[in-house]
Each structure stands twice: as structure tokens, then as C-alpha cells.
Amino acid sequence: MHFTHRVVPVAMALLLVGGVDGGGGAHARTLDAPASRTASAPGPDLAARVTAVPAAKLGSTYGPGCPVPPRRLRLIRMNHWGFDGRIHAGELIVHERSVKPLLYVFRKAFAAKFPIRRMRVVAEFGGSDTAAMAADNTSAFNCRRVTGNPGRMSQHSYGNAIDINTVENPYVDVNGRVHPASAAKYLRRDRLVKGMIRPGDVVWTAMRRVGWQWGGRWANPDYQHFSANGK
Numbered sequence: 001m002h003f004t005h006r007v008v009p010v011a012m013a014l015l016l017v018g019g020v021d022g023g024g025g026a027h028a029r030t031l032d033a034p035a036s037r038t039a040s041a042p043g044p045d046l047a048a049r050v051t052a053v054p055a056a057k058l059g060s061t062y063g064p065g066c067p068v069p070p071r072r073l074r075l076i077r078m079n080h081w082g083f084d085g086r087i088h089a090g091e092l093i094v095h096e097r098s099v100k101p102l103l104y105v106f107r108k109a110f111a112a113k114f115p116i117r118r119m120r121v122v123a124e125f126g127g128s129d130t131a132a133m134a135a136d137n138t139s140a141f142n143c144r145r146v147t148g149n150p151g152r153m154s155q156h157s158y159g160n161a162i163d164i165n166t167v168e169n170p171y172v173d174v175n176g177r178v179h180p181a182s183a184a185k186y187l188r189r190d191r192l193v194k195g196m197i198r199p200g201d202v203v204w205t206a207m208r209r210v211g212w213q214w215g216g217r218w219a220n221p222d223y224q225h226f227s228a229n230g231k
Contacts (some may be wrong), residue, residue: 090119148173
């Protein structure tokens with residue numbers, strides 16, 4: 001609303017634009033003050049919700065001998081941008097200590113519209129890391145051995161590691177096999193590809209900021225993988 005610049009008695013000004021606030025006191029703005037700008041409508045956001053993990057969301061990803069009790073795990077439900085340019089709902093299971101750093105990372109990724117193919121708990125893939133990778137799934141907790149190196153327990157078993165866009169960011173195991181096999185063409189990292197993680201990009205930078213380290217630096221690179229302890 002625009003008002004012309006003229007002197008108005010205080011009593012009349014209060015009558016015209018004044019009122020009573022929630023505490024019973026008078027409130028008013030002067031007629032000579034510029035009209036406030038209309039606030040722009042808020043854009044979409046991460047809309048993250050953190051809860052305990054229902055048993056059904058763990059499914060076959062948890063069993064006897066897992067190093068972290070379920071009470072220490074958390075389910076994060078949050079939005080993400082998809083490869084179709086639309087917002088999708090996703091779910092991750094992580095250790096309780098990993099919630100804060102990963103929410104920071106995914107807020108940055110969301111703001112930059114970094115695309116994620118899908119974000120589903122690994123129980124939806126029957127606990128199979130192979131199936132989850134083939135589906136280009138982004139996931140975190142899965143109590144299992146290292147794919148391609150069964151003599152070691154995966155950091156995903158602790159809920160402090162995450163794999164992002166597993167096709168665009170393949171993993172090369174100690175035997176030189178590429179996982180998933182369909183992702184071999186993405187071993188070439190000197191080009192811009194939607195969903196690919198590269199040094200200096202929004203995901204890499206945010207992970208570095210929270211102290212998580214990238215598997216892409218390893219002799220046997222794991223471009224999809226970030227972890228809290230660098231393993």
C-alpha cells in the first residue's frame with residue numbers, strides 16, 4: 001500500500017493503521033514509512049525428519065554380530081532432487097553421530113540441485129549391496145562385508161559411511177572388478193556427467209567440510225563412497 005506524504009495527527013494515525021497486539025498493547029507503523037515488501041514464497045527444502053529405525057527398515061541388513069546396536073541408528077527421511085529435475089522423498093539409515101554431518105551435506109546438495117537417482121534403505125534390495133548398486137541407489141547403513149573383499153567388515157556396518165549415485169560413481173575392488181559392472185564407462189572422470197562426484201563440487205566440498213573422506217582418492221577408487229574415518 002502506498003501513502004502520500006502528509007502530516008496526520010497521531011491519534012488519527014493510530015486509528016487508521018494501529019491495532020492491538022497479542023499482549024493487549026497498541027502497535028502502529030508511521031504513515032510516512034515505506035510500505036514493507038511482500039515476502040517471496042519459500043522455495044522447496046530438504047524437509048528432513050529423523051527418527052528411530054523401525055525393524056522393517058532394517059530387515060536383512062541387520063543380524064547377529066553387527067557392531068552397532070539398532071538403538072544407535074537413525075532413519076533420516078528427506079527430500080532430494082532427482083535426475084528428472086523433480087523433488088523426491090528419500091530415506092537413509094545412519095549412525096546417530098552421522099546425522100548432523102550428513103544433513104549438512106544433503107542440505108548443500110539440495111540447495112545446489114545436485115541430482116540423486118534414488119535414496120532407499122538397503123532392506124528394499126534384500127540387503128544386497130550388488131542389487132542396490134545396480135539400481136544406482138544412494139544408501140548408508142548395511143551390516144555386511146566389503147564387496148570384493150569379504151575378509152573385511154564394511155564401514156557401512158557402523159552407519160558411518162555412505163554411497164552416492166553408485167552407477168555414475170563406480171567402485172573398483174582389490175581384484176580390479178568394477179561395481180556395478182554397467183558403470184565401467186564412468187571410470188573416465190574428466191568430463192561433466194549428471195550425478196557424478198568430482199573434486200571441488202558441492203558434495204565433495206560439503207563432505208570435506210564435515211571431515212568425511214572420499215574413496216575416490218584410493219588406489220582402488222571407490223567414487224561413490226564417503227566415510228567418517230576415511231575407510
